[in-house]
Amino acid sequence: MSLSGRVVLVTGASSGIGAAAAILYTKEARAAIVGRNKTKLSNVARQCAEKGETPLAIKADTRISNEQETSTILQETVDKFGKLDVLINNAGFSKLGTLLDGNILEAYDVVMKTNVRAAIRLTTLATPHLIKTKGNVINTSSTGSLHVPQVPTHAAYCISKAALDHFTRCAALELAPAGVRVNSVNPGPVRTDILENSGVQNPDAVWETFKSGTALKSISIELANYVNKPPY
Ligand SMILES: NC(=O)c1ccc[n+]([C@@H]2O[C@H](COP(=O)([O-])OP(=O)(O)OC[C@H]3O[C@@H](n4cnc5c(N)ncnc54)[C@H](OP(=O)(O)O)[C@@H]3O)[C@@H](O)[C@H]2O)c1
Numbered sequence: 001m002s003l004s005g006r007v008v009l010v011t012g013a014s015s016g017i018g019a020a021a022a023i024l025y026t027k028e029a030r031a032a033i034v035g036r037n038k039t040k041l042s043n044v045a046r047q048c049a050e051k052g053e054t055p056l057a058i059k060a061d062t063r064i065s066n067e068q069e070t071s072t073i074l075q076e077t078v079d080k081f082g083k084l085d086v087l088i089n090n091a092g093f094s095k096l097g098t099l100l101d102g103n104i105l106e107a108y109d110v111v112m113k114t115n116v117r118a119a120i121r122l123t124t125l126a127t128p129h130l131i132k133t134k135g136n137v138i139n140t141s142s143t144g145s146l147h148v149p150q151v152p153t154h155a156a157y158c159i160s161k162a163a164l165d166h167f168t169r170c171a172a173l174e175l176a177p178a179g180v181r182v183n184s185v186n187p188g189p190v191r192t193d194i195l196e197n198s199g200v201q202n203p204d205a206v207w208e209t210f211k212s213g214t215a216l217k218s219i220s221i222e223l224a225n226y227v228n229k230p231p232y
Contacts, residue, residue, distance in 0.1 A: 002028065003025065003028040003029040004028050004029070005029075005030075006028070006029040006030070006085040006086060007029065007030050007031075007032070007077070007081040007082075007083055007084050007085050007086070008022075008025045008029045008030070008031045008032070008085065008086040008088065009031070009032045009034070009073070009074075009077050009084055009086065009087050009088065009126070010022045010025065010031060010032070010033050010034065010088045010090055011034045011035075011062055011073070011088065011089055011090050011091040011118075011122065012034070012035065012090040012091030012092060012140070013031075013033035013034055013035050013041070013044055013090070014033070014034075014035025014036065014037045014040040014041040014044055015035065015037070015040055015044075015192060015193050015197070016190070016192030016193055016194060017090060017140060017187065017190060017192060018033075018035075018088070018090040018091070018140070019040075019044045019047075021088060021090065022044055022048055022055065023044065023047050023048050023051055024051075026048040026049075026051050026052040026053060026055055027051045027052050028052065029052075029085075029086075030053050030055070030081055031048060031053075031055040031056070032055060032056040032057075032058060032073075032076070032077040032080065032081070033045060033048070033055045033056070033057050033058070034058045034059075034060055034062065034073055034091070035057075035059065035060075035091075036059065036060070036061050038059050041057050041059060042057065044057075045057040056076065056077065056080045056081070058072070058073055058076055058077070060072060060073050062091050062114060062118035062121075062122065063110075063113045063114050063117075063118055067121070070118065070121050070122060070125065071125060073122065074122070074125040074126060074129070078129055083129060083132065083133050084126055084129040084130060084133065084135060085130075085133045085135040085136075086135055086136055086137075086138065087122060087123065087126045087130065087135070087136075087137045087138070088137075088138045088139075088140070089118070089119035089122055089123065089137065089138070089139045089140065089164075090138075090139075090140040091114060091115075091118065092114060092115045092140060092160075092194075093111065093114060093115070093157075093194065093197055093198050094111065094154050094156070094157035094194065094195075094198040094200075095107040095110055095111050095156060095157070095198060095199065096153040096154065096198070096199060096200070097153070097155065097156055098152060098153055098155060099155075104155055104156060107155070107156035107157075108155075108156040108159065108160075111156040111157055111159075111160045112156070112159075112160050112163070115157070115160035115161065115163075115164060116160050116163045116164050116167065119139055119164060119167065120167055123137055123167075123171060123182075127175065127180070130175070130180045131175075131178045131179070131180055134178075134179035134180065135180060136180060136181040136182065136183070137168075137171065137175075137180070137181070137182040137183070138183055138184070138185060139164050139165075139167070139168050139182070139183070139184040139185075140184070140185055140187070141161045141164050141165050141168070141184040141185065141186045142157070142158075142161040142186055142187060143186050143187065143188045144157060144158040144161050145158065145161035145162040145164065145165045145186060146162075146165075146186065149189075149209075149210060149213060150209050150210070150212070150213050151206060151209055151210075157198075161186075164184065165184055165186070168182055168183065168184040187220075188214055188219070188220075189207065189210040189211065189213075189214065189219040189220070190219065190220045191207055191219055191220065195207070207219060
């Protein structure tokens with residue numbers, strides 16, 4: 001399927017999976033890329049421009065505490081390109097917290113805002129535009145939505161991804177009659193900056209643990225090899 005002429009909006013595009021997706025999309029499509037870290041976002045925009053059209057880079061926080069910024073993301077994208085074909089709700093992170101350390105609810109509150117509520121809000125704002133283009137939504141979920149990784153400190157993250165999957169199903173049912181498809185992708189471990197960004201103190205050890213939990217005893221490192229290598 002050709003993506004030529006399509007407009008794609010990718011959140012969490014300043015790093016990791018979102019950055020790699022944005023770079024691939026800009027080979028054919030026109031893209032708006034969203035992130036909070038301006039330096040990393042500019043670096044990804046430069047890498048996109050090397051593959052295709054320079055993307056619209058939007059520095060914004062997608063959390064619900066920043067509702068105005070969420071509205072701005074959609075408005076700037078449609079103002080620039082005149083339409084939206086694909087929304088990729090990819091921004092996400094994990095915050096450590098467990099029942100035993102008493103921090104699970106603190107983690108739950110912030111993780112749900114970014115990983116779930118922001119996706120619901122952006123999808124709501126995008127829906128009128130996606131109905132016009134018969135477009136689609138892709139939510140970046142995780143295998144953590146289906147089973148809990150060996151590390152028990154990521155409960156809030158796993159809960160958020162299970163919720164995101166079910167939001168995906170509900171939205172797919174609601175928007176199908178309007179010709180809008182809603183799907184999620186559920187990656188296994190991919191070595192990105194996510195553990196560092198989530199405050200994990202010993203990321204190397206955690207990646208090793210994740211690796212031992214995969215059938216092939218390996219994790220994808222390709223992204224780390226070509227996206228956002230220092231200097232940012
Ligand atoms: N890596 C994995 O093993 C794995 C596996 C399954 C699913 N996933 C999912 O894949 C998605 C991308 O993760 P990643 O591994 O690529 O992690 P990453 O390298 O840490 O990238 C996360 C991205 O999300 C953005 N982000 C986080 N919170 C945000 C907020 N409140 N507002 C705006 N942007 C925000 C970050 O922006 P800034 O850096 O600019 O703040 C960054 O661009 C996440 O949803 C994650 O849960 C990852």
